[in-house]
Amino acid sequence: xxxLFRLVLAVICLxxxxxxxxxxxxxxxxxxxxxxxxxxxxxxxxxxxxxxxAYLSAKLGVTFEPVAIDTINFMQEVETLDFTHSNSLxxxxxxxxHGVEALTGEKAGSLGTLSQGAIAVPQESSIHTLADLKGKTxxxxxxxxxxxxxTQLDLLLQGGIDPEEDLAYSIPTGSFxxxxxxYGVLFGKAEAGAVPMLDLERMIQTGKVEPNALRVIAMGAPxxxxxxxxxxxxxxxxxxxxxxxxxxxTKEDTAAIDGEVVRxxxxxxxxxYEEVDDSAYDSVRAMAKRTxxxxxxNY
Amino acid sequence: MVERxxxxxxxxxxxxxxxxxxxxxxxxxxxxxxxxxVGRIIHIGAANSPAERVLSEIIALLIAERTGTTVKTMxxxxxxxxxxxxxxxxxxxxxxxxxxxxxxxGSPGTENTQDTYDLxxxxxxEKLNLVWLDVLxxxxxxxxxNQAKNAxxxxxxxxxxxxxxxxxxxKLAQKISEDDYIGLVQTANSGDDxxxxxxxxxxxxxxx
Numbered sequence: 001x002x003x004l005f006r007l008v009l010a011v012i013c014l015x016x017x018x019x020x021x022x023x024x025x026x027x028x029x030x031x032x033x034x035x036x037x038x039x040x041x042x043x044x045x046x047x048x049x050x051x052x053x054a055y056l057s058a059k060l061g062v063t064f065e066p067v068a069i070d071t072i073n074f075m076q077e078v079e080t081l082d083f084t085h086s087n088s089l090x091x092x093x094x095x096x097x098h099g100v101e102a103l104t105g106e107k108a109g110s111l112g113t114l115s116q117g118a119i120a121v122p123q124e125s126s127i128h129t130l131a132d133l134k135g136k137t138x139x140x141x142x143x144x145x146x147x148x149x150x151t152q153l154d155l156l157l158q159g160g161i162d163p164e165e166d167l168a169y170s171i172p173t174g175s176f177x178x179x180x181x182x183y184g185v186l187f188g189k190a191e192a193g194a195v196p197m198l199d200l201e202r203m204i205q206t207g208k209v210e211p212n213a214l215r216v217i218a219m220g221a222p223x224x225x226x227x228x229x230x231x232x233x234x235x236x237x238x239x240x241x242x243x244x245x246x247x248x249x250t251k252e253d254t255a256a257i258d259g260e261v262v263r264x265x266x267x268x269x270x271x272x273y274e275e276v277d278d279s280a281y282d283s284v285r286a287m288a289k290r291t292x293x294x295x296x297x298n299y
Numbered sequence: 300m301v302e303r304x305x306x307x308x309x310x311x312x313x314x315x316x317x318x319x320x321x322x323x324x325x326x327x328x329x330x331x332x333x334x335x336x337v338g339r340i341i342h343i344g345a346a347n348s349p350a351e352r353v354l355s356e357i358i359a360l361l362i363a364e365r366t367g368t369t370v371k372t373m374x375x376x377x378x379x380x381x382x383x384x385x386x387x388x389x390x391x392x393x394x395x396x397x398x399x400x401x402x403x404x405g406s407p408g409t410e411n412t413q414d415t416y417d418l419x420x421x422x423x424x425e426k427l428n429l430v431w432l433d434v435l436x437x438x439x440x441x442x443x444x445n446q447a448k449n450a451x452x453x454x455x456x457x458x459x460x461x462x463x464x465x466x467x468x469x470k471l472a473q474k475i476s477e478d479d480y481i482g483l484v485q486t487a488n489s490g491d492d493x494x495x496x497x498x499x500x501x502x503x504x505x506x507x
Binding site: 070168172173293297 | 339364365366367430432458459460461462463465466467469470505
C-alpha cells in the first residue's frame with residue numbers, strides 16, 4: 001500500500017468517523033406541507049404565516065411545514081401538498097383539477113371573507129367610464145389574481161372593451177405587484193389600473209395613499225377572498241381538526257417564533273376564519289368561463 | 300513571500316497530494332441544498348432561419364413588455380434539434396407551419412387548408428401536448444387549393460401557467476399580415492439584428 005493511499009484512507013476515515021457519541025434519536029413527528037400562495041413576496045408570505053403554522057403544529061403535535069409557492073407554480077405543486085392557502089381562482093382550479101376541498105374562508109378588511117376588484121383612475125382623470133378607456137394605458141396585476149386581473153378582465157369584456165385591441169396594458173414585474181398597480185396609477189405609469197380594493201384599503205389605512213387619490217370607474221361583484229384548502233391525501237379527522245383550530249382562532253392567540261411571541265392573526269394580516277361552502281366560488285367560476293381563463297381555458 | 304516559502308518547503312509531488320486530499324475531503328462534506336428557483340422563464344425556440352428568429356424575438360419582446368414575464372429565445376441549427384428540445388420540455392413556445400407539422404408527426408395532410416390546420420392542431424394536442432393558437436396572417440404557397448398555414452404553438456404547461464399569454468399571442472397573430480411577413484423576412488435576410496427588427500415591428504403596430 002503506497003504512502004499516498006494510506007494518507008488518503010486516513011483522511012477518509014477521519015472525516016466519516018467521529019469520536020463523538022451519535023446524538024440521541026429524535027422522535028420523528030408526521031409532517032404535513034401547507035402550500036401558501038405567494039401574495040407579495042416569498043419572504044413576506046412566510047413571515048405572515050409561520051406563526052399560524054407553528055400554532056397548528058403545537059396544537060396537533062405534528063409538524064406543519066410552510067411552503068411559499070408562486071401562483072405560476074402552484075398547480076404543479078398541489079400533489080405534494082396536504083393543505084393549501086390560496087386565492088379563490090387558484091382554489092377553483094385546484095378543486096376542479098385535483099379535488100381540493102375548501103376548509104375555511106379567510107376574513108380581512110371591511111368585506112370580511114369577500115374581496116373586490118375595481119378599475120380605478122387618478123381622481124383628476126378625464127376618464128369616467130369604461131368606454132373612455134379606449135386607447136388608454138392600464139396596469140393589470142398578476143394573471144392568477146382574482147381582484148387585480150380576472151375581475152377587471154371580466155368587467156372590460158362585459159363592457160365591450162377588448163384589452164388586446166382597445167388598451168395598452170402591462171403587468172408589473174417582480175414582487176408586490178398589487179401595490180405596484182396602485183402606485184403605477186398614482187404616479188402616472190398608466191392612466192388606469194386593475195385595483196384590488198383590499199390592498200387599496202390597507203394602503204389608505206397605513207397612510208401610503210390618500211383616501212381620495214383614486215376614483216373607481218367600474219367595480220366587480222364581491223367574491224371569496226383567500227381560502228384554506230385540504231388535499232385528497234389528508235384523512236378526514238385531521239382535516240376536521242385543522243378546520244376547527246382555524247375557526248377557533250382569536251385575535252388574542254399567540255405563537256412563539258424566532259424567540260418572539262406574536263399575535264397569530266395580526267401577523268398574518270387576517271381578522272379570522274369562517275365556514276365556507278364551495279358554492280360561494282361559483283361567481284369566480286362564472287368569471288373564469290366568461291374570460292376563457294383556467295380551469296376552463298379552451299384554445 | 301508566503302507563496303515562495305510554501306513552494307520552498309513543500310515539493311511539487313506533495314502539493315499535488317495535498318490538493319487530492321482536499322478534493323476528496325470536499326466531496327465528503329455534506330452538500331447544501333440547492334437554492335430554490337425564483338420565478339419562471341419562458342423559452343421560445345426557433346430554427347436557425349432569419350425569419351423564424353425574427354418571429355421568436357417578436358413573441359419574446361411582446362410577452363416581456365406586456366406581462367412582465369422573463370423570456371429567453373433559443374436558436375437551433377435544425378428543426379430536428381428544435382423538436383428534441385420541445386419534447387424534452389425545454390421550449391414552451393415556437394412557430395410552425397402545417398406542412399412541416401404533419402411531416403413531424405408522419406401524418407398525411409388533407410386537400411383542404413383549414414382541414415389540414417385542424418388536423419395538425421388536433422394531433423399536436425394529442426401526441427405532443429402542444430396547442431396551436433390562431434393562424435398567423437401569412438401563408439406559404441403549396442398548391443393552389445392547399446396552402447400551409449403558420450401559427451404560434453404553445454405548450455400546455457405554459458398555456459396553463461400564463462393564462463393571459465394565449466390571448467396576447469392571438470392578437471399578435473391578427474396583426475401580422477402576409478405583407479408584414481414578407482417585409483420582416485426581407486429585413487431579416489438583409490442582416491439586421493432580429494431584436495431590433497422585432498422592436499420596430501411591434502412599435503409600428505402599437506403593440507408595445
